[in-house]
Amino acid sequence: MDKRLPFEGVKVVEWTQAINGPWTGAWFSDFGAEVIKIESTKFPEMGRVSSPYKDNIPGPNRSVTFNTFNTGKKSFTVDLKHPRGRELFMGLVQWADIVLQNQRPGLMKKMGFGYEELRKVKEDIIVMDISIMGQEGPLVGVGGWGSNSMAQSGQFYYYRFPDSGPLSPGFTAVPDAIGPMYAAMAGIAALDYKRQTGKGQYLDISQLEPMVHFLGPAVLNYTMNNRIQPPIGSRDPDAAPHNAFRCRGDDRWCVIAVFTDQEWQAFCRVLGNPEWTQSAKFATLSSRKENESELEERISQWTMQYTPREVMTMMQEAGVPAGVVQNVEDIVDFDPQVKARELLLTLHHEVVGDYLHTRWPFIMSNTPPDIKTGPLMGEHNHYICTEILGMSDEEFVELINEEVVA
Known part of the structure; x- marks a missing residue:
């Protein structure tokens, strides 16, 4: 060198x-x-x-x-x-x-x-x-x-x-x-x-x-509000949906994260604006958080029709954050970004x-x-x-x- x-x-x-x-x-x-x-x-x-x-x-x-x-x-x-x-x-x-x-x-x-x-x-x-x-x-x-x-x-x-x-x-x-x-x-x-x-x-x-x-907000929540923040798995207090969703294939998943109203509207369009997305239960972030389990079940019914890469591509093209839950084989053999860089x-x-x-x-x-x-x-x-x-x-x-x- x-x-x-x-x-x-x-x-x-x-x-x-x-x-x-x-x-x-x-x-x-x-x-x-x-x-x-x-x-x-x-x-x-x-x-x-x-x-x-x-x-x-x-x-x-x-x-x-x-x-x-x-x-x-x-x-x-x-x-x-x-x-x-x-x-x-x-x-x-x-x-x-x-x-x-x-x-x-x-x-x-x-x-x-x-x-x-x-x-x-x-x-x-x-x-x-x-x-x-x-x-x-x-x-x-x-x-x-x-x-x-x-x-x-x-x-x-x-x-x-x-x-x-x-x-x-x-x-x-x-x-x-x-x-x-x-x-x-x-x-x-x-x-x-x-x-x-x-x-x-x-x-x-x-x-x-x-x-x-790396505890960051959890420490602040306790020191300011005397609240012990509970574990929430893959969910996020400021987003819904925010989780990994099962896709077509053996143990295949894709993460989808929707934070804003604009992202929610784009998300609904990707799904084809099914009738359930127009329900008041999912109209706002607060209502989606209240009905999060039902929301995730409906989304899973849709994602299981596609491979995780198909779901990711459709979401990303619409401006919705999404990513394949990759295993080592995905990263080593297939990830185009890993190869390009x-x-x-x-x-x-x-x-x-x-x-x-x-x-x-x-x-x-x-x-x-x-x-x-x-x-x-x-x-x-x-x-x-x-x-x-x-x-x-x-x-x-x-x-x-x-x-x-x-």
Whole structure:
């Protein structure tokens, strides 16, 4: 790539696992930073032992999950419990601009890698500590996963229909997708501050807190009206219809959302202005909300005559917001917008082979990301020891023999 990337020259040491931490690191590596991922052969990073695997055969270099969230990084397998391993880590801290970690709160400090200890090695270091609850407060030290923060942030309360229990959003917990964006923004701000002042800083990043932001109106409703907003499923208090409607085909659906009188009139025209649409029960938004169940049943009788794409096309052409409820096959094989904007890239991995990878969800005209595959476990051990840490080949072999580097 000819153009200089935004993070070119930035150096990151990353000790993370699962999704939130690794995905944060990928924001830096894909945009030019050199990111060294600390790993262990004794305790492989969770992503390496998570499905799906190539050909459904498990292996530390066969996980598509790992490759998805660790693009462009360099892998360094080192035993941080060994005194020489600790020395190597501190050597990398001296080299780095950022140390990024999402281990259980307190572990880094317990191992002698807390912020104050790292500052003694590199005064202007930026340390990004990512955790579920943060590094302070009565729940500090609580471990968990994205589902924990989904629950405790109130999101699970609203991810459901009125008469059902909480629902999971699917493969990736929402905090694991949203958290890295907030973390990356914090890291960018810290880098800018360092550029202006020459000083580093400590970033305490909670996975819970970004999710509370997304409660928005529910928080305002409670603080202003003392009202706990109930779960409403796919409906909306300011629209009717506003739901997913069954269409022709096996488990096929289309979402339709009508907010304004103009959209309602256009919606009725698409249906052919059947007699029921002229009823007083559906004449206004308030009356449609009062009779919403009957309204949805009548709409479903119409949508089931068509495929979801036919429903979407007819509605959109009339100016009514609508969208197919797509599955993965729809997105990968059929969605024309995904194809036109080249959202899915083909990457080639030494073990996995060719696979599809989602590019970052924006297009930059001058500095697009340079996305490479994730590293093999320990792939860059020799490079890191000899090129970055300045060791001889003999010293490198000695580290292998002592099982400091594996």
